[in-house]
Amino acid sequence: MTETTQKHQSTLDNAIKALHGRTFFAHFPENPSPDIYGADADRLGREKFEAHRNQQFTELLQSEPEQWVGQEESPYEQQPLGVKYPFFSPETLVQRAQKAFDQWRKLKPAQRAALLTEALDGMRDRFFEIAYATMHTTGQAYMMSFQASGPHAADRALEAIAAGYEEQTRFPEETRWEKPMGKYNITLNKTWRAVPKGVALVIGCSTFPTWNTVPGMFASLVTGNPVIIKPHPKAVLPIAIVVAEVQKVLAAHNLDPNICQLGVDADNRLITKDLCENTAVKLIDYTGGSQFGDYVESLKGKTVFTEKTGVNSIILDSCDDLDKVAQNLAFSVSLYSGQMCTAPQNFFIPETGVKVGDQQVPYEEVVQKIAAAVTGLATNPKAGPHVLGAIQSSATQERVQQLALDGGRSILAHGTVDNPTFKNARTCSPSIHEVDASRVEQFSQELFGPIMLVIKTKDTQESIRLAAQLAREHGAISCGAYTTDQEVKEQIMDEMSLAGTPVSFNLTGGIYVNQNAGFSDFHVTGGNPAGNASFTNPEFVIKRFTWVGFREPAV
């Protein structure tokens, strides 16, 4: 154990430093280059993924499954993957977690942090396997599957480990308290413990099975809580591999693998609510739709972290180069077919148009330029399929196909995207609708998928007012704004900050509003209804334990 702790100390120290510097930092390289990950890494990862098909996933160290279940399906093939996972009843999962709790909580934070960092090294060795598993469960394109489910997720996990380790060691384990009373001193020896809250549950989503799961998972683990991972039934394999790597490290250190369990739904039995409502479950991390998220938040006696849905806005006021802006926005709305929590949906454009340099470009010209950029990207065979990926769920595809906004105008109809590698891929290019600014009810809900709403406003003031109102009332996770006016910029910062929404200004080129950098960008602020699971500010970890002190007169 001491060896493992020493081995990872510098990684943790660097990660903590990065958290506070918030300059660029990545412990896990995002480039899937053979120079970094090895000449055969991609091929071997693909082969390992292929070997999982139609097999039982037997790597988990959870004994005596009640049955083997699985319902994943590749959005690229529209065929079942056939992987089967061990099923355990919620009672069994919770009982095993409770049994494992004592062992885990009695380790020092530094020991837990080191073991979990060791597990991330194991995850790193399987980034390519995880990437293919992610492609064929979520529909993400190869590059995003690799980056988001591999290095970016591992960095977010390391961030949670580092933050948890830092917060648990910010106060002394023991001290001598000596109070002068005039003629004598009262002297007490004091000690403190960071006491974990208990059994933790992490509920995953179908689109980012590792990226959205590992922060809560590693945050709960590093603070001493045993964790049950309940993945979305359609996206299990990527996170099952991560859980297996954690269990491997636990077992290698003679610890109970049930400290971190995978708990899947059976094909005919959904277990999430049973787990949520179990009184032993004290912590819940949830990513997914707002309806279930609101239910999770309403549970009593639980500490809950959510990332629910929101409506993300783009405010167009003025810019230097409208073509670059249109290309940037077209990419943002197309990336993984809009199936990102950070994807923009509502584009606020003044009816008077957008100021470009010294010229005022009319509204209609702006809209058509964006539409042309979206079409250009979707129909570019070298880019389109790699940016758009596939649609995870047929429900999303149907939503795009059937969308008709009462009183709205279709600016661009959705289309298919030819994927030369996967002829059966479930694809859909973005559709663009125009909605009048007065019809707030039409653009105040999340329309998950490749859907872009252009909202014609009176002026930028109305754009800002509506974007802030939507974020405050319905939640938002990102916001993009284009303005060359310093006063407008400050106003947007002020109003969106009160709505708890980060703003990216004037993005063009290879950086997009959807992107979110570990160790630098706080993800989901807790300041609006979109959720409170802020990756990773101190609140995300300190609510998982309580400080308890002990004192005794010094002898």
Added chain:
Amino acid sequence: MTETTQKHQSTLDNAIKALHGRTFFAHFPENPSPDIYGADADRLGREKFEAHRNQQFTELLQSEPEQWVGQEESPYEQQPLGVKYPFFSPETLVQRAQKAFDQWRKLKPAQRAALLTEALDGMRDRFFEIAYATMHTTGQAYMMSFQASGPHAADRALEAIAAGYEEQTRFPEETRWEKPMGKYNITLNKTWRAVPKGVALVIGCSTFPTWNTVPGMFASLVTGNPVIIKPHPKAVLPIAIVVAEVQKVLAAHNLDPNICQLGVDADNRLITKDLCENTAVKLIDYTGGSQFGDYVESLKGKTVFTEKTGVNSIILDSCDDLDKVAQNLAFSVSLYSGQMCTAPQNFFIPETGVKVGDQQVPYEEVVQKIAAAVTGLATNPKAGPHVLGAIQSSATQERVQQLALDGGRSILAHGTVDNPTFKNARTCSPSIHEVDASRVEQFSQELFGPIMLVIKTKDTQESIRLAAQLAREHGAISCGAYTTDQEVKEQIMDEMSLAGTPVSFNLTGGIYVNQNAGFSDFHVTGGNPAGNASFTNPEFVIKRFTWVGFREPAV
């Protein structure tokens, strides 16, 4: 403003250092000595208090009161104080707070911290006036009134200011993020803001009108939220003085005094629920009974910090000197007549007695020794009145007088305490009842006041099990334990830590389980139903704001 900021920087730096060292630290001396506070300080403070009687409290800078109200009564005199306070409707209070919000939130954390520290200096100059105001509203004895409402409260306030300042400055205001992309770098300028949540409400209690109010008050203020202080209608004057001092500093710096408002109940209209349910109110700090506390915690869309009721236990296993233990416990149960949230109530004693050195002292002898110590203290004219003080509310006095536990045995009947200074003081010496360990329902609720329950257990194992169970299920804020056995001690620490309850071991002499040192002891851990308002760990301040980031390509 710059001058004020510089003036208090070293105070803040020292306070932050103390928070992390957790050794003895006090910025405000607790000794009401003329050498420290001036030869005339006590006399002047008393005169200032006397001058408030039957007058309007006109120091507040809140304009246009709707009426003047007041219903305080001295527990020492059982006569109305006659002080009248300005009344404002909840809507007026909230509207004024909202109006003041912009000005306050736009200051830097360092500026707010300095202004609030300046206000504590003003409070310091009125410690004696506050002490007499506290005596004649709460019934605390002189020394406690001075210490708890003056220096101890001010230190807890400084702790909240320091913690809030530290947390808001733990991440950079701006940084340059440069990501290497191979052939080029992406460079973003990033900035972050700690964004306050909005209007804050602090609901005070009748027994510790400043000590329990200032932590939430200053924590919300330092993080940029305008605050409405809603004191208990029977204990307004001590905190009204503090609010006036804050307003004075605000006005002196050309800031809206409504950043910190006093909002009292009218004699015929209680305003707390209206304030709680106002959608603009985002933060609530509450101290008081569990029933109303549970209501506050159930409100949606609010961040809530509570200190409710709990049942505090003493576990007697073994000790070196039973007489000293009995004296210590008698003092703890008598201090302010048991009207402290940290006062012990349930004394778990094994039927086999307590091991003292090498001898086993029988149960009955232990109980009688404690009873004798309680009687000795209450009937000692030089100590009794100064330790017991007076009973704040007639409801508490009636509870003690009418207490009859079904199946229980009275070990010591309550009595009166002669107070030579205040012949009409509402007093009551502690009563002791014996309850069988099987009758959990009889000792699982808080019996506020000078009531001590001796619970006869099978052995120390049962004592620990019951104390931990009560804390987990009904809450606890303190726990005392006496054991010379290292294994028993570790077991108590382990089980009480899981119940979120701090433990004081083997206290004898001049230190008591009720006492709680600023900058060292975390008060209320959040780990059990007694509340989550932990003075002052980071959670107590960071939940009052959210981090919001902004980014833009570097030019």
